[in-house]
Amino acid sequence: MTPVLSGAMIQQMTAFQNLYDPIHHKNQDPDSYYGLGWNVLHPGTELEEWNHAGALEQCCSSWIVHRADGISYAAVFNSLPENFASSCRK
Secondary structure, three states: OOOOOOOHHHHHOOOOOOOOEEOEEEOEEEOOOEEEOOOEEEEOOOOOOOEEEEEEOOOEEEEEEEOOOOOEEEEEEEOOOOHHHHHHOO
């Protein structure tokens, strides 16, 4: 099976970006950061995980997760829960 994204593209998408985090008012933490489209948790460890959540008001919401052990899953909903942002946090 041919991968959709090359290894080099995945590296770029999940690379640490030393950016300012306006929500927490500090620079990103190398152990838990936002790459190019992915939240990256515990990089380089057996607990590494990439995830992304998104939503359209009054329409739908989704949550996608890829774990270091090779398990990936996605959930798509036909509505936007009131507590969507908090439901996607660990």
